[in-house]
Amino acid sequence: MWLARTRGHRDALASVLRLVRFVNSWSVAFLRLSTCALIVSHLACAGEAALPERDASQFPSDTSLEAFPVEVVDDSGVRHRFQAPPTRIVSLVPSATQTLLALGVGGRLVGRTDYDQLSELAALPSVGGGLQPNLEVLVSLEPDFVVRFEGESDQATADRLTDLGIPNFAIRPDGIDDVLSSIERLGLITNQRVAADALLEEIRGNLADVAARVEGRPRRRVVYLMGGEPPWVAGPGTYIDELMVSGGAVNVFDDLEGLYGPISLEELITREVDLVLVSDEGGSPDLIDMEHASIPSWVEVPGPGLGEAASLIARFIHPEAFP
Amino acid sequence: MRRATWAGVLFLTLVGSFVLSIWLGSVELSPSEVIAALSGRGDPTNRLIVVQIRAPRAVLAILVGGGLALAGAVFQALLRNPLAEPYILGISGGAATGAVLALALGLVASHSWALPAASFAGAILAVVLVLRVALAADDRVDVRVLLLAGVVVGAFFAACIAFILSISDARTVRSAVLWMMGSLAGADWATVATVALYTIPAAVLLTGLARPLNLMAIGEDTAGYLGANVESVKRTAYVVASLLTAAGVAATGVIGFVGLIVPHGVRLVVGSDYRSLLPLSFLAGAVFLTLADVVARTVLSPTEIPIGVITAFVGVPLFLVLLRRSMGGRQR
Numbered sequence: 001m002w003l004a005r006t007r008g009h010r011d012a013l014a015s016v017l018r019l020v021r022f023v024n025s026w027s028v029a030f031l032r033l034s035t036c037a038l039i040v041s042h043l044a045c046a047g048e049a050a051l052p053e054r055d056a057s058q059f060p061s062d063t064s065l066e067a068f069p070v071e072v073v074d075d076s077g078v079r080h081r082f083q084a085p086p087t088r089i090v091s092l093v094p095s096a097t098q099t100l101l102a103l104g105v106g107g108r109l110v111g112r113t114d115y116d117q118l119s120e121l122a123a124l125p126s127v128g129g130g131l132q133p134n135l136e137v138l139v140s141l142e143p144d145f146v147v148r149f150e151g152e153s154d155q156a157t158a159d160r161l162t163d164l165g166i167p168n169f170a171i172r173p174d175g176i177d178d179v180l181s182s183i184e185r186l187g188l189i190t191n192q193r194v195a196a197d198a199l200l201e202e203i204r205g206n207l208a209d210v211a212a213r214v215e216g217r218p219r220r221r222v223v224y225l226m227g228g229e230p231p232w233v234a235g236p237g238t239y240i241d242e243l244m245v246s247g248g249a250v251n252v253f254d255d256l257e258g259l260y261g262p263i264s265l266e267e268l269i270t271r272e273v274d275l276v277l278v279s280d281e282g283g284s285p286d287l288i289d290m291e292h293a294s295i296p297s298w299v300e301v302p303g304p305g306l307g308e309a310a311s312l313i314a315r316f317i318h319p320e321a322f323p
Numbered sequence: 324m325r326r327a328t329w330a331g332v333l334f335l336t337l338v339g340s341f342v343l344s345i346w347l348g349s350v351e352l353s354p355s356e357v358i359a360a361l362s363g364r365g366d367p368t369n370r371l372i373v374v375q376i377r378a379p380r381a382v383l384a385i386l387v388g389g390g391l392a393l394a395g396a397v398f399q400a401l402l403r404n405p406l407a408e409p410y411i412l413g414i415s416g417g418a419a420t421g422a423v424l425a426l427a428l429g430l431v432a433s434h435s436w437a438l439p440a441a442s443f444a445g446a447i448l449a450v451v452l453v454l455r456v457a458l459a460a461d462d463r464v465d466v467r468v469l470l471l472a473g474v475v476v477g478a479f480f481a482a483c484i485a486f487i488l489s490i491s492d493a494r495t496v497r498s499a500v501l502w503m504m505g506s507l508a509g510a511d512w513a514t515v516a517t518v519a520l521y522t523i524p525a526a527v528l529l530t531g532l533a534r535p536l537n538l539m540a541i542g543e544d545t546a547g548y549l550g551a552n553v554e555s556v557k558r559t560a561y562v563v564a565s566l567l568t569a570a571g572v573a574a575t576g577v578i579g580f581v582g583l584i585v586p587h588g589v590r591l592v593v594g595s596d597y598r599s600l601l602p603l604s605f606l607a608g609a610v611f612l613t614l615a616d617v618v619a620r621t622v623l624s625p626t627e628i629p630i631g632v633i634t635a636f637v638g639v640p641l642f643l644v645l646l647r648r649s650m651g652g653r654q655r
Contacts, residue, residue: 114625114626125625126625126626127625128625128626128627129626131497131501132501132506132508132627133625134349134620134624134625134626134627135376135508136348136349136350136372136376136377136620137349137350137624137625139350139368139371139372139376140349140350140368140372142368151494154498154501155431155438156438156508156509160509160511163375163511164371164375164376232493257490257492258491258492258493258495259492259493259494260492260493261491261492261493262489
């Protein structure tokens, strides 16, 4: 325990120093690169891990276009009008990419990001990262529909896409409802409503099943640790928090400011914690005497795997409810 | 070689770099496709790539690279310190604080101009603070005090950034990191026009200060005896070079190394007469950043390497070669 604490202090200090040096000096270009790669890859773009198998071909394509033109509002509040379902799609958001695959329209994808490493996408040209993608490659793919992250993370890309006349649809999959709504809207836009409804039904079914199983059981105090030093946790408003709560837990850090954020190791040690869920990707501080479980990284993709993720997390929290 | 010859060589190199910059990219285009796109014919997608993406980026690289190198040369002259660079007086810290604040308050999502505006405001705040601190010590600007004030103000802003980021959520941290790495990727014609509006008059004004800066290199008192208005030169040089830096930082984030290494490189080649050094630094900085940007976006295409990495990777060996050559020359 003592060891863990000293390490925490030292590394907290080191990371503050790192930030300070960011600003002043060119000599840390390296450091900037690696830290950014870490943050970006872990928090925004974790998407390469294999998702549970899903057979998209079971859903027939909607053949009739009677719903079109459709109007759909994206998460930045912009209303988009689609005369016909888009045929050349680039998704900068890995979870949306997986949703599109699950809806059976993977064949309409004309590009991917470096973070989409599913084998069925490997042949597509990459536009680089999902944030600050390579504009010129993106333009050269002539997409008629780009899915991007909503928010200030990369407003420049959004503005540039709009300037260049490329329809860009913003999604922000923070909570469960956001994820469900983005699945519904992507289904509407791609004219795959049947598939989207089936997928939503499946996810809602899992959530209901989990809720029924954990009902009446004592709520366990759980932390979701994403790795990093100081460690980052999932706070309120995230689908991870909601999955924990629906799985019969109390999020120990439900007072966190912001969605995901760093906590001090002391907080982790002093708060009453029954179980720590540790992201597989992040690596973790020493949890010598804490009960913990390792969470596969596909859980951190808020897409079609949400239903499975709900069951998986609940199973860790209340194994006795899943005999 | 004479100054004019060097200017000619650098200018031609700049033209060459510009051509390279709009020809090369992640998407392969033949020279004829590029020419067609530039003359408004050809494939509309190619036109978009060349005219709306590559060309503004190349022009921005010229303006920002030239501006940073020129500002660096002026700061080195003004502070009589070889370690001086455009960011040494806290400008990058002020700009970054403004940018991070705008990101943390969520202003950026609703107003796209908020980020450059906030970083520019932050940079100006830093300039004002530094000048106030320096003038509080003495009513004449002592360059040593100015330097110290800059470093202290910079440290203060760095602490502000660390604080804001530590209480911000992941999205803000992520975008702040992206911003602070510096990038030309956001270049569009509106940005280019705004930066040009600052850079061109500032560059003309600063090159005009070459003679008094030459005199001041001998010593402030001597310069005064020889008829230079030392106080006014110092303040003008400081404020204008800072504005020039601020405009660049607001448009592209913090791009390091150009402002430090290019003036030194030029000095090693043409000597320290500011009448040659200042304009040649601008040209050399423009060439350097344009080429660095070509490398940054082609080497690992489609992923872009942060341009600061390239400026350091290419700049350091280049500088060492120059340094070695000039030292060798001196010993012989």
